[in-house]
Amino acid sequence: MRSTAFLAVALAIGAPGADALLRFSCSELVTERLDPLVFPGSAQSPHLHQIVGGNSFNITMDHNRHDIAQESTCTTCEFSEDFSNYWTATLFFRARNGTFKRVAQRPNVFFDGARGGGMSVYYTPPFDGTKVTAFQPGFRMIVGNPFIRNETAANKYRQLTFTCLDSLDTRTGETKSMPNRICKEGIMANVRFPTCWDGKNLDSEDHSSHVAYPASGTFESGGPCPATHPVKIPQLFYEVIWDTRPFNDKNIWPEDGSQPFVWSYGDFTGYGTHGDYVFGWKGDALQRAMNANCDTCNGVLQRQSIAQANQCTQKQKVAENIDGWLTELPGAMPITGPQPGTGSGTTPTNPTNPTNPGNGGGGCTVAKWGQCGGNGYSGCTTCASGSTCRKQNDWYSQCL
Numbered sequence: 267m268r269s270t271a272f273l274a275v276a277l278a279i280g281a282p283g284a285d286a287l288l289r290f291s292c293s294e295l296v297t298e299r300l301d302p303l304v305f306p307g308s309a310q311s312p313h314l315h316q317i318v319g320g321n322s323f324n325i326t327m328d329h330n331r332h333d334i335a336q337e338s339t340c341t342t343c344e345f346s347e348d349f350s351n352y353w354t355a356t357l358f359f360r361a362r363n364g365t366f367k368r369v370a371q372r373p374n375v376f377f378d379g380a381r382g383g384g385m386s387v388y389y390t391p392p393f394d395g396t397k398v399t400a401f402q403p404g405f406r407m408i409v410g411n412p413f414i415r416n417e418t419a420a421n422k423y424r425q426l427t428f429t430c431l432d433s434l435d436t437r438t439g440e441t442k443s444m445p446n447r448i449c450k451e452g453i454m455a456n457v458r459f460p461t462c463w464d465g466k467n468l469d470s471e472d473h474s475s476h477v478a479y480p481a482s483g484t485f486e487s488g489g490p491c492p493a494t495h496p497v498k499i500p501q502l503f504y505e506v507i508w509d510t511r512p513f514n515d516k517n518i519w520p521e522d523g524s525q526p527f528v529w530s531y532g533d534f535t536g537y538g539t540h541g542d543y544v545f546g547w548k549g550d551a552l553q554r555a556m557n558a559n560c561d562t563c564n565g566v567l568q569r570q571s572i573a574q575a576n577q578c579t580q581k582q583k584v585a586e587n588i589d590g591w592l593t594e595l596p597g598a599m600p601i602t603g604p605q606p607g608t609g610s611g612t613t614p615t616n617p618t619n620p621t622n623p624g625n626g627g628g629g630c631t632v633a634k635w636g637q638c639g640g641n642g643y644s645g646c647t648t649c650a651s652g653s654t655c656r657k658q659n660d661w662y663s664q665c666l
C-alpha cells in the first residue's frame with residue numbers, strides 16, 4: 267500500500283516533506299470496560315478497551331454537555347492540545363488449559379517509554395495538497411464492527427489490518443485476519459478511518475454512516491469523496507502494537523497449530539477489529555496543523571514529552587481484574603466464530619477446518635467451536651443441561 271511505503275520512507279529518512287503527516291505517541295490513559303460511544307451511561311460495557319488521550323474520558327460523554335478540551339486537565343498524547351480519546355479492544359492469549367492472559371502493548375518506533383505501550387496516532391491531510399477540514403467539536407466515529415467474523419464482511423472496511431512484526435520496523439504484509447504464525451516482535455493492529463464526511467453530522471446512529479471511504483481508489487491514491495460525503499477530512503490512523511513476545515512458543519500454542527490470540531470482544535479471527543474516536547483538540551489546533559501540513563509542527567502546536575504524557579492517568583471507574591490468568595474474558599464475553607480446537611471433541615464440525623473438532627466450548631453436547639447453531643452452521647444445537655442455546659447476534663449463538 268502506498269501509505270505504508272511512504273511511511274517506511276518517512277521513517278527511514280525522518281524528514282518532513284511535501285507529504286507531511288502528524289505522527290505522535292499517546293500513552294495509556296486507562297484500560298477498562300467502558301464505551302461512552304456505543305454504551306453511554308453504562309458501567310460497564312460488554313468488552314474491554316484500551317483508551318488513550320484526554321482525562322475527561324468518562325462513562326458518558328454527551329457532546330452537547332461534555333466539552334472535552336475544557337473538561338480535561340491533561341492528556342496522554344505528545345501534542346498537549348489534543349484531549350481527544352482514542353480506543354480499541356484489547357488482546358488476550360488463550361492457554362491450552364483455557365485460561366486467558368492479557369497481552370500487553372509496547373511502544374512503537376521512536377516512542378520508547380510510552381506508559382502501557384499506548385498507541386501511535388496519525389492525522390494525514392490529502393497527499394495532493396487539497397484542502398482538508400479538521401474534525402469539529404463533538405465529532406466522533408467508529409470504524410469496523412466487532413460482530414464480523416469473515417473476510418467478505420470485513421472487506422467493507424478497506425483498511426483495517428494487522429502487520430506481523432518480524433522487526434519493529436516491518437511495514438509490509440498487512441493481513442485482514444490475525445497473523446497465523448509467530449511474529450517475533452509483536453502484532454501491529456492498523457486502524458485507518460474513512461476520510462470523507464457528510465459535512466453535517468457530528469455523529470450518526472451507528473457512529474459510522476456520517477463518514478465514508480473515497481468513492482473510488484483510496485485516500486492514499488487520491489480517490490474522490492462520494493457525493494453523499496463530499497467533505498475531505500484528515501486520515502485518522504492508529505497503530506497499536508501487541509507485545510506477543512512472552513507467548514511466541516509453539517509449545518504453548520493450540521495443538522492444532524492455529525494462533526492463540528483472541529480479542530476482548532470474543533474473536534480469534536481479527537475480522538471484527540475496530541477503533542473508536544472522540545474528537546477533542548483545543549480550539550483550532552488541529553486545523554492549524556493540517557493547514558501548515560507539518561510533521562513535528564514546532565511553532566504550530568504545543569508539545570509535551572512522553573514522560574510528561576505518562577503523568578496523565580485515570581483509575582478504572584469500576585475496578586476489575588484484567589491481569590493474571592483469567593478463567594474467562596472480562597465481562598464473561600463469549601467467543602464467537604472460528605476458534606482453535608483442543609482436540610477434545612470427537613465430531614469434526616468446524617466448517618472452516620473439517621479436521622478440527624473444536625473445543626466443545628460453552629457446554630455443547632457436540633464438540634465444536636463454541637456455537638450451538640445459527641446462520642450457515644448447524645453442528646451443535648443441543649446444550650448440556652444447565653446451559654441454553656442463546657442467540658448472540660444474527661449469525662452466532664452459543665451455549666451459556
Ligand SMILES: *[C@@H]1O[C@H](CO)[C@@H](O)[C@H](O)[C@H]1NC(C)=O
Pocket residue numbers: 321322323324325337
Ligand atoms: C465522570 O462523570 C461523573 C458524573 O458526571 C463525574 O462526577 C466525574 O467527575 C467525571 N470524571 C471525570 C474524570 O471527568
Ligand SMILES: *[C@@H]1O[C@H](CO)[C@@H](O)[C@H](O)[C@H]1NC(C)=O
Pocket residue numbers: 361362363364365518591
Ligand atoms: C493455565 O496455563 C497457564 C499457562 O501455561 C498457567 O500459567 C496457569 O497456571 C494454568 N492455569 C491452571 C488453572 O492450570
Ligand SMILES: *[C@@H]1O[C@H](CO)[C@@H](O)[C@H](O)[C@H]1NC(C)=O
Pocket residue numbers: 413414415416418419642661
Ligand atoms: C459473513 O458474515 C456475515 C455477517 O457479518 C454473514 O451475513 C455472511 O453470511 C457470512 N459469509 C460467509 C461466507 O460465511
